[in-house]
Amino acid sequence: DQQVKQNSPSLSVQEGRISILNCDYTNSMFDYFLWYKKYPAEGPTFLISISSIKDKNEDGRFTVFLNKSAKHLSLHIVPSQPGDSAVYFCAASRYSGAGSYQLTFGKGTKLSVIP
Amino acid sequence: GAVVSQHPSRVICKSGTSVKIECRSLDFQATTMFWYRQFPKKSLMLMATSNEGSKATYEQGVEKDKFLINHASLTLSTLTVTSAHPEDSSFYICSARAGEPYEQYFGPGTRLTVT
DSSP states (O other), X not given: OOSEEOOOSEEEEETTSOEEEEEEEOOTTOOEEEEEEEOTTSOOEEEEEEETTOSEEEETTEEEEEXXXXXXXXXXXXXXXXXXXXXXXXXXXXXXXTTEEEEEEOOOEEEEEEO | OOOEEEXXXXXXXXTTOOEEEEEEESSSOOSXXXXXXXXXXXXXXEEEEEETTSOOEXXXXXXXXXXXXXXXXXXXXXXXXXXXXXXXXXXXXXXXXXXXXXXXXXXXXXXXXXX
């Protein structure tokens, strides 16, 4: 059962335009959401996050929007740059007991920014 | 800050042998470390949660006798793949929690190939 879904396996965007990556989740126990960027043969790099009590968080060119009622979040990158080309993973966090929080990842969306 | 290293980055071993992968938090103390496995074109799958000084908590379907996890110090966790088989070939990634309970910082990953 895929609790975090990224339905678009790939996305191509022209340099300078906006990239919008989408993520849906099913578990209402998730209370914190994160986006990670991953290059081939490397570990994921934390990008931006949002608490479930907020609906928007912005950091430079990156903005994450959360719609709790729809169980949907999105990552906006504007303007997109060729260096943004990577696989983006959406992750959701929930408390798993004993002071630990677990992350559940989506399958990722490969973003290609075309110069 | 929040740098996590893994060693080795790549290892090739023969079927039946054991392989140890190290995960270190370089500039912070990590009470909790996580081990993930990534199959091609799939999301990161959590294998186990490791708390310093205690036994690891394994996810359903992960054989604890095959994937031995030791978290002997606040900066080091090891994953030993015992009696490796070709189906164990994968990309193994560790992460460590640094302060913020929700956020994890990932190592660069280890590519294991079992021949």
